[in-house]
Amino acid sequence: MTTTRNFVVVGTERWSPGRVGRVLTMSVIALMFALPIIGFVAMAFRSQAGIEAGTDGFLGLGGVSFGNAIDSLDELMKFGPGGGGIFAQWMKNSIIVGVASAALAVAAALPAGYALARLRFRARKPWLIATLLAMVMPNTVLVIPIFLEVNAVGAIGQLWPVAILMGFFPFGVYLSYIHFMTTMPAEIVEAARIDGLGEISIFLRVALPISKQATALVAFFSFVASWTNFFLPLALLTSNQDNKLISVGIQELIGASPLFNATVAAGLDVKLYMPHLALATFISMIPLLLMFLGAQRYLVRGQTIGAVKG
Template identity: 70%
Template sequence: MATSVSTEMAAAERPRRGQWSAGRIARVATMLFVATIIIFPIVGFIAMAFRDNANVQAGTDGFLGLGGVSWDNVVYSWSQVNGFGPGEGGLFTRWMMNSLFVGIGGAVLAVLAAIPAGYAMARLRFRFRRAVLFVTLVTMVIPNTVLVIPIFLEVNAVDAVGELWPVLVIMGFFPFGAYLSYIHFMTTMPIELVEAARIDGLGELAIFFQVATPISKQAIALVAFFSFVANWTNFFLPLALLSSNQQNKTISIGLQELIGASPLFNPTVAAGLDVKLYMPQLALATSISMIPLLVLFICAQRYLMRGQTVGAVKG
């Protein structure tokens, strides 16, 4: 009886649906304030790509520059960005294609290498298994700058400096992906399932392809997503291996090239160029370079949300 009375009192004190308590209003107001702070510079940056440089310098485009936006400005800015380079230009488009080649190819190699490696470390018993796991963890925390010199010497030894394929192969070995796969198989694939498959007469390869692979879709999506993002935004490795070949640069170092050729930052270099890259052109180039990441995130969002609960079990 006392329990039912206390339950009724708690229900009476609980705010009805549709009513806004002071605490709820404060939380929503705080979230809207934080969202505004985050969105404000993003909207201003994207609007910059639709503006004219003369109006930008004069400061006559109003709040966030939205008063001076025009599609004609985008067309002109794109002609300047894509006109960068010798001859007819087109370097920016080439850099984007190079980044797609490295990003997609590296992500495919990362999945092909990380998923079997994670399964082996999680569910196979072999000598030095713990040592392999330890080396994987150590490789994850080593700064990329430490590995650049030995990697450069190895690539130079095969006379491949300036080529794209060594960058793709190197990026394909993704230690974080291997560790993520290891955690996935440790938490979602009980050892009893593996033992049952062995009792049924399946070999290790058959267990991996018929049992482990079908339950690793979320892990594959996560490894591919994080690998592509890491490959697309990687700056130091392409800078060390591709700087000698202008045609094979990726967009990460290409944007730095555009900034260095802008009269805003390097008037001496920009004086000899046919194209002029100011803030609207640089904002457009940066915005375009973010589109593949945005598209990938939208397409993989369902798998990413599911992947957050990989390994969770009902309690």
């Protein structure tokens, strides 16, 4: 009997009026954010005729079909000079730049973070402060100086300068620094030095094996920053239509749509409307979702980087 009473009390406390109110409030807020997302995804699977007729029901869910998405994809792939295909090229360019910049960011951030966390050298604190300043500096401030530097080497319109520049990721250095400070005790480093290991050997044999979470975090955030960056690709890749990234390409698709710029769209053979633009945006998000799903296990663990055990 006592056990039953305790269970009832616990159950009553778990679903008290205050808790029910909080759950309902958060559910309403979540629904407010979810409805626009559902409507946006549904738009990619609707037809322009159904939108104009207004017969697709609530959020357009009544007019959703894969056939509409295939038709929109066919029109989207026709966009561009020389018979189209420019959208697929933009996606390919973004994947190349994103993967290359993430690899460069990881290769640079982990050694730099380890050095700042566990090596003893002069100007260590100034370097850390410089890293923090570079991390909080807006990217738009650096666009013009970077453009002048890239133009000086004659690389405007090429992908490799963008990949290298996006590989410069101070936030990744800071994450690695926090990781090695919190998960790699100084006693381990001292013991390795007493055993005769050099700093490079300590990094390769001791630090790297325990840095999977930091690697996943740096790679993920670097890839996202590269994929969503707009101003740098806009400044460096505008001279070459085939080398544009999807972040700039989406803006170009919107600017060439009759919904937003009837003058420009009048001279184009392919007319892109709301379903085509929604599908292009939805496709552009797929690599980010795949990147997140692939690194999710390490990202969840990596959220505790910097936490202090009680």
